[in-house]
Amino acid sequence: MWWFQQGLCILPVALVLWTTATFIFAYITAVVLRHVDPLVPYISDTGTVAPERCVFGIMLDVSAFLGVATMYVRYKQVQALTDQESRLHKLNLLGLVLGWTSSFGMCIVANFQKTTLFSMHLVGAILTFGVGALYILVQAVLSLYMQPHIHAKSVFWVRLCIGGWTFASIISMFVSSVIMYSSLPGVDVAHKLHWIPGETGYIPHIVSTISEWSLALSFVSFFLTYIRDFQKITLRAEADLHSVHLYDSSHYSITPSFNHSETSPLLAGGI
Template sequence: MWWFQQGLCILPVALVIWTTATFVFAYITAVVLNHVDPLVPYISDTGTVPPERCVFGIMLDVSAFLGIVTMYVRYKQVQTLTNKEPKLHKLNILGLVLGWTSSFGMCIIANFQKTTLFYMHLVGAILTFGVGSLYILVQAVVSLYMQPHIHGKSIFLIRLGIGVWTFASIISMFVSSVIMYSSLPGVDVAIKLHWIPGETGYVPHIISTISEWSLAMSFVSFFLTYIRDFQKIRLRAEVDLQSNHLYDSSHYSVASSFNHSETSPLLAGGI
């Protein structure tokens, strides 16, 4: 059995690979078609102009779905391992709500482009990155309370380090964006896709875009920390048959023996 077939680690692996592929595909397409500058454009700018906009939206929606499923499995894992210990149970529920809210924000980013509905796109970015960073922080705290009995200290330190990386990227992006917008009064920066080195606002623009890519990579890196944990999860679905037919009337009842239940894996590796 390959490592990615163990348990449910295919979920975070698929989330990381698919999301990275979304960014890379959109970037390459936008640069080849000269829709953006090659030097570190905003991620949103690479999914603004057709045809990359269409594919970017679809792929990011799939990433949001994979995120929702992955976060739910994580929630169930923590719930089972901690036996609903009150403090951890509340943190676990909070983490699930924050994670799903962040995934919903990703759907907004995917379907409301920056150049068409900027404020809706901004709301999606705040939900995705702002609320998502809180999700990472909550999971780091959960990892703190789960060690040393459930896992070692190293995984907590890694998640904490990624959390610090995430917040540092957010602060850097926010400060540089404020400087950029304030240095270009009267300019609609939201629809500005091409920048000339040396022009007003260019330096804070580059710092802002680098910070955004750094922020996105911190999110991707965080879900890599789930791979080892998810290798130890096996879920199964059980079907409990109440009848041997699908009619509404009992007139069709057949008194024959049949299996009342069936347990089968939902995914490779066992669910």
């Protein structure tokens, strides 16, 4: 059995690889078609103009779905490992809500381009990165309470450092964006896809874009910490029949030749 076939670690692996591929594909396509500048454009700018915005939206929606599945498995795992801790159960549930909210924000970012409806795109970005950062913080706190009996202290420190990296990127991006917008009064920055070195607002723009890519990288890096944990969990779906037939009326009394319940893994291949 390969390492990615152990437990459900295929979920965080798929999430990381697919999301990374989304960013790289959109960037290469946008640069080749000269829709953006090669030097560190905004991630959203690489998915603004057709045809890359069409594929970018679809791929990012898939990433959001993988995120929802990954966060749910993490929730069930922590729930099983902390059976007697009601405080951790509440914190774990909070993490699930924050994570799913962040994934919903990713769908908004994917389907509302900033040049089409900037206000909705901004809401999606806040939900994705802002609420997502809170999700990382909650998971770091959970890791603090779960060590050393459930996992090593190093896991907590890695997740805490990634959380600090995330918040530092958010602060840097926010400050540089405020400076950039304030230095360009009357300019429609949302529709500005090309920048000339030395022009007003160029330096804050570069700092802002680097911060955004750093922020995205911190999110991807965080889910890498789930791989070893997910190798130790498997979820199964059980079908419980309430009737021996599928007719609307109840006078049928067909004797079934099969079991009334069926259990199988959520993912095929014995994962």
